Amino acid sequence: MRRAGAAALLLWLAAAPARAHEPAGPPLSFEPPAPGTYTLQRIMAAPDGEVLDLDGRAQRLARFTHERITLLALIYTTCVDPEGCPRTLPVFDAVRRAVGDSARLRQHVRLVTLSFDPERDTPAAMRGYAGRRATPGRVPWVFLTTRSPAAVAPLLDGFGQDVRATTSRGHGAPQREISHVLKVFLLDPAGVVREIYDSTFLHPRTVLNDVETLLQER
Amino acid sequence: MTSFRVLGVGLALVWLVTAAVTGVELAGADETCNSPYIAKLIKGQEDYVYVWTLGVDGVGDGSDKLVTIDVNPKSKRYGTVVGAVSVGGRGEAHHMGLTDDRRFIWAGGLAEPKIYVFDIATDPAQPKLVRTIGDMAERTGYLGPHTYYALPGRMLVQALSNTKDKGGVTGIALYNNNGDFVTSYPMPTTNGGDGYGYDLAVNPRKNVLLTSSFTGYDNYMRPLGDVVKDPEAMKKFGNTMVAWDLKTMKPRKVFAVPGAPLEIRWSPKAGDNWAITAAALTSKLWLVKEDKGEWQAKEVGTIADPAKIPLPVDISITRDGKGLWVNTFMDGTTRYFDLSTPEAPKETYSKVTGKQVNMISQSWDGKRVYITSSLLANWDKGGADNEQFLRGFAWDGKELKQVFEVDFTKEKLGRAHHMKLGSKSLKSS
Numbered sequence: 083m084r085r086a087g088a089a090a091l092l093l094w095l096a097a098a099p100a101r102a103h104e105p106a107g108p109p110l111s112f113e114p115p116a117p118g119t120y121t122l123q124r125i126m127a128a129p130d131g132e133v134l135d136l137d138g139r140a141q142r143l144a145r146f147t148h149e150r151i152t153l154l155a156l157i158y159t160t161c162v163d164p165e166g167c168p169r170t171l172p173v174f175d176a177v178r179r180a181v182g183d184s185a186r187l188r189q190h191v192r193l194v195t196l197s198f199d200p201e202r203d204t205p206a207a208m209r210g211y212a213g214r215r216a217t218p219g220r221v222p223w224v225f226l227t228t229r230s231p232a233a234v235a236p237l238l239d240g241f242g243q244d245v246r247a248t249t250s251r252g253h254g255a256p257q258r259e260i261s262h263v264l265k266v267f268l269l270d271p272a273g274v275v276r277e278i279y280d281s282t283f284l285h286p287r288t289v290l291n292d293v294e295t296l297l298q299e300r
Numbered sequence: 301m302t303s304f305r306v307l308g309v310g311l312a313l314v315w316l317v318t319a320a321v322t323g324v325e326l327a328g329a330d331e332t333c334n335s336p337y338i339a340k341l342i343k344g345q346e347d348y349v350y351v352w353t354l355g356v357d358g359v360g361d362g363s364d365k366l367v368t369i370d371v372n373p374k375s376k377r378y379g380t381v382v383g384a385v386s387v388g389g390r391g392e393a394h395h396m397g398l399t400d401d402r403r404f405i406w407a408g409g410l411a412e413p414k415i416y417v418f419d420i421a422t423d424p425a426q427p428k429l430v431r432t433i434g435d436m437a438e439r440t441g442y443l444g445p446h447t448y449y450a451l452p453g454r455m456l457v458q459a460l461s462n463t464k465d466k467g468g469v470t471g472i473a474l475y476n477n478n479g480d481f482v483t484s485y486p487m488p489t490t491n492g493g494d495g496y497g498y499d500l501a502v503n504p505r506k507n508v509l510l511t512s513s514f515t516g517y518d519n520y521m522r523p524l525g526d527v528v529k530d531p532e533a534m535k536k537f538g539n540t541m542v543a544w545d546l547k548t549m550k551p552r553k554v555f556a557v558p559g560a561p562l563e564i565r566w567s568p569k570a571g572d573n574w575a576i577t578a579a580a581l582t583s584k585l586w587l588v589k590e591d592k593g594e595w596q597a598k599e600v601g602t603i604a605d606p607a608k609i610p611l612p613v614d615i616s617i618t619r620d621g622k623g624l625w626v627n628t629f630m631d632g633t634t635r636y637f638d639l640s641t642p643e644a645p646k647e648t649y650s651k652v653t654g655k656q657v658n659m660i661s662q663s664w665d666g667k668r669v670y671i672t673s674s675l676l677a678n679w680d681k682g683g684a685d686n687e688q689f690l691r692g693f694a695w696d697g698k699e700l701k702q703v704f705e706v707d708f709t710k711e712k713l714g715r716a717h718h719m720k721l722g723s724k725s726l727k728s729s
Contacts, residue, residue, distance in 0.1 A: 112507040120548035123483050125453060126476045242453050242477045244339075244401035246728065263339040263401055265452055278452040280337055280400075282504040288547075 117294030122276035128269050129240020133226040138205040146224050150192045151296050152269040156243050158199035159211040165281040166264045176286040182220035193223040198245050200228045270296050331664040332568050332619045335450040337400045343664040347372045348722035351690055352407045353714045355390040360712035364393035366418055366427055367713055379704030383426045387416050395718045397448025408445035413437035415445050421728040433479045437463045440473050440484040447499050453477050458500045461517040468516035469495035485549050492554035496538030501564040509546045512561040513538020524679040543595045555597035557586050567621030578612040585645050601645040614659045618666050627657045629675050651700050655685040661719045669693040674715035690716050
């Protein structure tokens, strides 16, 4: 059953860019508070370290976590958990579209997808994963990976992202599996984490309200 | 603001499928009673029960400690102590909570504003004390950290008291997972609020945080016999619950719930949106449920004979939301309530499980139930009634059968209080 659900979601995700106008997920079962009626706390500073862009060029992560409000997802491209990494794509699509439609918002926001599985997620693999999403648009969406597990480890530690890699030994060849808790981070232009979304709260409406709330601080 | 179009039918179907598969549900049975943000629930056989234990002068090293008990029947060390980490002092050890990634346990004492952080992932059999957070009083003025409730990357810490007058007016502190203070939220003292705190529990589907209320340092550190004889002291117990907007962390509604409502349990069943609590002094069960668009609290049941003050303390809800364990401290009885109709809980089973019983935890499948003995150092019974233990029971739906016991006095450990479950499979890679 779980595999069937995952397969269905993946099928939908594969076509997600074609229907990026649709909301990413079921309706919220609550009315989120209006932007600016609440405070997003300064949870922690985002870490910095070396990352690789889609061309394999070394960059500092800080380049992509400052100056704009940043929505950053830590993922691995082979994740099939419907409540995990695949959730980020349609939500980011929807946020990108909504922000891009707003002349007031688009200059203040960027999206970042950073892999924590550099052994499989090479720059080339990330390019394939990103597809048309990596095409420059009104709202930048940056896809990043790292050179090695050693390079990504301090970033994961800094974000408080728990990732466990295990090897399952069934009847076939050993399979490397990764378990983690989905976390998506909203950073202010100073690179401070102001919200952390798990799958429950990762919804375009909550994210957009939070982006608006941060903008109202300016 | 941007508005979104109506959800496509295909998209909705996919979501229905995935929701059914993944079961977007509140984590609730101790394994069912954790924060819904905690990953890696142990849905099979747990290997360990961690017991946050109050130090007793003259017993062992006299310090508060985290005790690890092997509870896997297949283990050669089943039912025995496999580890104990002392914090080197005594501060009325009480409750603890898991971080969202389940790598750490946060634990604290009611007599001090300290929080101890134990690493349970590097070696689940041998937790290590890795950090002590000592700035809560300085940052907030709160005393007696009680409930540790994981949010993504953060921990909400509900305190019981304050350093100024050591009464019951208190608040909630928010820390990030590194142990850095973020902010604090005072318990409401207007619109019916009494400012008291005890437990907190989140329903993320509804963006609701519920809190309950107990009493301050002046009462919980005083012998129980003295407190009940002092009319003024008896007035200083919480009589409220509060529904907060989780996102804004602002109180939305204060409910009058007399008699110190304590542990709060949301039904873990997908689609349920109600919570239950037990009021200690009135021995009543209360249901918090949304009705006609507004959250309401309603008395729905009685636990034992309230005139005898049985003192319901801990409760544990089954993962399907259809059953509730209730421990009553004074008569040492463990009771099971049928919650099929949450508006009308019905006691269907009871058993004396100790001379005094406090905390109760169950496995995800509900087949294993663990009970400890200590309420508070100065509220526990004396003499031969002061049993201190962790007892493991098997539950077949009809009968609780004790399968092991660890005598915490004989083992020179102290007073056994709060429990969390552990697993070898959660060892860090």
